[in-house]
Amino acid sequence: MIDLRSDLLSVPTDEMWEAMRAAELGWATFGEDRSVNALCERVAALLGKEAGLWVPTCGMGNLVAMLTFCVPGDRVVVEAASHVMTSEAMGMEEIARLEPRSLWAADGRMDPVAVSALVKEEGAALLILENTHTRAGGTTLTVPLTQALAAAAKKHRARVHLDGARLINASVALGAPLADLAAPANSIVFSLNKALSAPMGAVLAGSEQVVERARLMLKRLGGASVHRAGIPAAAGLVALDTMVDRIADDHRRARDLGRLLAAVPGVTTPEVIETNIVLADVTATGIEPARLVDLLAAAGLRVLERDTSRIRLVTHRLIGDEELERAAAIVADTVERNFVPPLVVPELEGYDAERDRWDWEDEDDSVDTEQVE
Structure with missing residues (x-):
């Protein structure tokens, strides 16, 4: 069986399994796990951010970011087919109690002018970007476009979160450093599985202040108590060393x-x-x-x-x-x-041109248009 459903199917390498077995585990909740600490520091540095927070999944990382920057009732601008809208069970509405305001972009690339207008009109507190955009077919946001979109939101005092589940793919495809792609965002969640092949986990990165509040939000969601997080974190470190090229x-x-x-x-x-x-x-x-x-x-x-x-x-x-x-x-x-041959339907199927009538018309119900004034 050939499985092309998702890059999530890429399992850990032998080197990752060895690292997981050898990981020296500590209490990650209290910052005592060496692998988790090293991974967060490394990813934060790669993304050009001050600090990082290990989260079990990118979806939880996105939700944590929303809870970090918003309060119930706030409005969030997002692309209509983005992952947070279509594949994360509307945690934005159901858990964070936020109100999405969407813009449609067939290729996943929103127009900065339209973003600016919508953020201003709605008084939105947050703009969420996705790079690469999954439902648009893995399309990328370039550094200039990311900068323009973030500026469009920030000039109206909205923060910017970047769903970077496949940001490593964008970095490789564009030949752009991860830090440049992440720089305009206030927070970013970066996946360690998918193309990188680690078994699970992601890192939410941002300023020290953002990560500190995010840590509280993660605890409220129950994601801060993965007591053996050092196991997947050890694999994540290997992934960064061996999978990018x-x-x-x-x-x-x-x-x-x-x-x-x-x-x-x-x-x-x-x-x-x-x-x-x-x-x-x-x-x-x-x-x-x-x-x-x-x-x-x-x-x-x-x-x-x-x-x-x-x-x-x-x-x-x-x-x-x-x-x-x-x-x-x-x-x-x-x-x-x-193969199913295309159905050819005549434009006037059922119309009798000689009698000027449709075949479903009752003779007695026909209308003499010349008698209608």
Whole structure:
């Protein structure tokens, strides 16, 4: 089975397992775990921030940031298809009691002018950015665009949080230092799994003041009491040492996969694939994405349904060139065997031109338009 559903499927390396077994554990809640401390310090330095806080997941890190900067009833500006809106169970509303105000951007890149206007109009307390943008297909926010978006919010006294679950992918794709991408944000959450392959965990980074308040919010959510956090933290340190240089391979393979899939009749892929996520439009195959997902799984390929027209495929460390070629072949064979010819519906189906009437009209109910004044 070839699994291209997510880069979360990239399991720890042998070196990470060894580091986890050898980790000298301490009470992380009280700052007594060496691996957790070292990881937080290192990630904070990479992001150009004063301090870092280990959190179990990026989703919890995003929620902690919202609770750090906002109070119930505050409004938050966010892209409409962002992860915090679509995949985090609306913790923004249900737990933080905040009011989202969204802007739609097909490529995940909001317009700074529109952001400024919405922040001002709504009196928003926070702007949330996502880099890379998952649902847009792993698109990146460049350093200048991140700066412009943050400035648009800050001039109206709103803070800025960056969901950097795949920021390492953006850094590699853009050739931009992590610190430059994170600099405009007041806080950022940085994932250690996905492309980096660590088993779990993320680091929320910001100023000393921000991290101190975030620590309190994390405790209220129950995330500060992971008493063996040093185990995944030890793997996270190894990930930073060994996984970054290979991420470009994931991106190259995603581009190769996009080209292979585009050669399948009825399948289209974006002209530009920026990182490791491929969104394939299968509308022209006549096969509904949900059904195609099931058909592909039965044939030995796991992918995700993205929406009513597209499927999602994600490259990662466990996927090589051979797997890509097999995956594309499975898609081609499955589409060929299940292709549904497009339904051609005449523009005036059911209309009898000679009699100037529709075939469902009752003769007795026909209207003589010449008698209607």
